[in-house]
Amino acid sequence: MNTNGVLRKHWLQISFHFALxxxxxxxxxxxGLLIRFRSDFDPAVTSYWPYVVITAVVFPACTYIFGLYSxxxxxxxxxxxxxxxxxxxxxxxAMFIAATYLHSFRPIxxxxxxxxxxxxxxxxxxxxLFLLHSMRHSRERVAYIxxxxxxxxxxxxxxxxxxxxxxxxGVIEHNGYSATGDVRVLGKCANLIAIVERxxxxxxxxxxxxxxxxxxxxQFCELRYSGVSVMPLVALCEEVDQYVPIExxxxxxxxxxxGEPHLLYIKKVKRLFDIAASVxxxxxxxxxxxxxxxxxKLSSPGPVFYRQARSGRFGRVFNVTKxxxxxxxxEKAGPVWSTENDPRVTAVGGFLRKYRIDEIPxxxxxxxxxxxxxxxxxxxPEMIGKLSAAIPYYQERLMIQPGITGWAQVxxxxxxSVEDSRRKLEYDLYYMKNMSVFLDAFILLDxxxxxxxxxxxxxxxxxxxxxxxMQDFQVSSAVPATAVATEKAAQDFxxxxx
Numbered sequence: 001m002n003t004n005g006v007l008r009k010h011w012l013q014i015s016f017h018f019a020l021x022x023x024x025x026x027x028x029x030x031x032g033l034l035i036r037f038r039s040d041f042d043p044a045v046t047s048y049w050p051y052v053v054i055t056a057v058v059f060p061a062c063t064y065i066f067g068l069y070s071x072x073x074x075x076x077x078x079x080x081x082x083x084x085x086x087x088x089x090x091x092x093x094a095m096f097i098a099a100t101y102l103h104s105f106r107p108i109x110x111x112x113x114x115x116x117x118x119x120x121x122x123x124x125x126x127x128x129l130f131l132l133h134s135m136r137h138s139r140e141r142v143a144y145i146x147x148x149x150x151x152x153x154x155x156x157x158x159x160x161x162x163x164x165x166x167x168x169x170g171v172i173e174h175n176g177y178s179a180t181g182d183v184r185v186l187g188k189c190a191n192l193i194a195i196v197e198r199x200x201x202x203x204x205x206x207x208x209x210x211x212x213x214x215x216x217x218x219q220f221c222e223l224r225y226s227g228v229s230v231m232p233l234v235a236l237c238e239e240v241d242q243y244v245p246i247e248x249x250x251x252x253x254x255x256x257x258x259g260e261p262h263l264l265y266i267k268k269v270k271r272l273f274d275i276a277a278s279v280x281x282x283x284x285x286x287x288x289x290x291x292x293x294x295x296x297k298l299s300s301p302g303p304v305f306y307r308q309a310r311s312g313r314f315g316r317v318f319n320v321t322k323x324x325x326x327x328x329x330x331e332k333a334g335p336v337w338s339t340e341n342d343p344r345v346t347a348v349g350g351f352l353r354k355y356r357i358d359e360i361p362x363x364x365x366x367x368x369x370x371x372x373x374x375x376x377x378x379x380x381p382e383m384i385g386k387l388s389a390a391i392p393y394y395q396e397r398l399m400i401q402p403g404i405t406g407w408a409q410v411x412x413x414x415x416x417s418v419e420d421s422r423r424k425l426e427y428d429l430y431y432m433k434n435m436s437v438f439l440d441a442f443i444l445l446d447x448x449x450x451x452x453x454x455x456x457x458x459x460x461x462x463x464x465x466x467x468x469x470m471q472d473f474q475v476s477s478a479v480p481a482t483a484v485a486t487e488k489a490a491q492d493f494x495x496x497x498x
Contacts, residue, residue, distance in 0.1 A: 006152035009239055014069045015438065017131060024123045025092065026056035032116030048108065051099040055092040059124070062088035064442065065449045068128060071165065073271075074135035081128055089121045138406060139165050143186055145206040145216075147174040152181055154207060157247075166240065169199050173208065192219045196228055203229045205236060207253065238268055240405070244429040246422060249393055257433035258399070270372060270401075273437055277373045277444065278366040289297045289360045290353055292323050299348040302328035305361065310378035313401045317381055318370045323358040325349025353414075354454045357445075362404045374440040375403025376428040390418045397428045400435070407431035407439075 029052045035043050045052075055247060066084045067073050073081070100108040145372045155171060155371045168183035170194060179185050187195045196204065204223060210216060211232060220230045231239075234248035244253075296304045306324040309317050345353065352358040365371040371378065376397040379387070388394040403409075408427035412420070431439070 010242060011438065011442070014064070014442070017069050018064060018126075020127060021060040021063055021124055022056045024127060025059045025120045026052060028120040028123045028434070029056065029116045032119045033112060034274040036115050048100060051096050055096040058095050059088055059092040059120070061445055062091050064445050065452075066447070070133055074132065078129065078132065081132060082125060084129060085125055086121065089117055089124070092120075093117045139167055140202040141167050141169045142203045142205055143169050143196065143199065143201045145174050145189060145204065145210050146171045146179060147177050147210060151207050151210070152179060154233055155181065155183055155209045158205065166203075169201060172371045174216070189216060192216070193222060196223060201228065203231065203236070205231060205233055208232055208250065230315075238430055238433070242430055244427040245435070246392055246426055249429065253397065255394065257429070268428070268441070269437060270435070271369075273440060274366050274373045278363045282363050285360050285363070288357055292335060292357045292360070295352070296324055300327065300346050309381055310402070311381050311384050312370055312378060313398065315381075315384070315398050318365070320365060320378060321361045323352055323361065325353050325358050356451050359404055366404065372401035372403045373405070374443050375401050376431070377404050377406060377409060378402035387418065387421055391422050391425060393429070394421070395424060396432065397425060400414060400432055405443060405444055405447040410443055410450055
């Protein structure tokens, strides 16, 4: 099965609702033009058709930026969602009006605008009321196959994630193992098919060892062809929360993940996407860049730009250029992580960082082929070695071109510790496996939201329950020495980075 990110359930649903909103907005606008112009409908459509198409794409793009397609928006009230949709409609209509005024022969009238906007808002609001109801009431029942104590520890790990819309119905015992925890026992694996039907199970979770068990292969195939998903926990985390817990990553997972992105996309399509996106971004952000340069020059002595060595693809070093946000010689004593309320950051620099204006010069690195528009953030060479010793699989992020923005950047705030780097790597690994032009496009929309909001709210902080479950999982995984060595390296790195 092709597991490219856009075909996974999460992105498939977002793409579906994005396309449905676009189609509803388009049809509603055409109906509004028909009501307003009647006999002159054909000439009106001929005149306004290109602008209708543009606004029909702008509306769902704004909706995505507001996060209304995300399962996290299920906690929103109806009034809040209706207000957000009204803002999205106003933005799209404003663009429609501006575009038609460029058409000097026939600018759109106020009557047509009101009718089109009212119809478009009405039909998309109905769609989102159904979507909100679906997100609030759709739940999936999960069963876990356990054949040893290690498998049972993994069920506690699953419960600690707090996954959305998933209920653990119970465990199914295999290979004569008897569950010792407090989770309900559904039966034995010999009756797997019957248990799934009786308990209305939507997903069956198991470890990689159980997936490779010949005794279960026939039943797994029957379940999958019956519409019941059978997967390891790491695959569920990818699909539901779009990140990859490092504790669940194996060499086999890495090997399979590295084969997912198509070579054509990495070498050709992604490069074309980078060139087109960076050229458009340079043109649109030129006024901001000039204003930022002037602000840096007037606010503090020193150069406008700051250059620093970073590691690119396969560890190749290049000098990245940014607007200077710190005082001159901020690292004369050596590399130090930037922290919240860092005294080295100037007043103007803090503003430039908050709204990512200092990153604009990196667009020229994208054109030069040193960076990609979307990818893992380029890290400093002296940090790479230390982080690689402290974080398993950290070197994997060097396998693709670093980016100005990325899945980690739009989901996790600025990192200032080994733990932050570990969490961001989980998002980078997800992107590396699922990269596609569709995912890149959605990340760009997320970046717009981050810029407008002035930062990321961390939604991936580990709870005490998850930390305890992770510790139990590492102890049970038969590699405690590796975990201890990694933890010691992390502690040493934290001490030398302060």
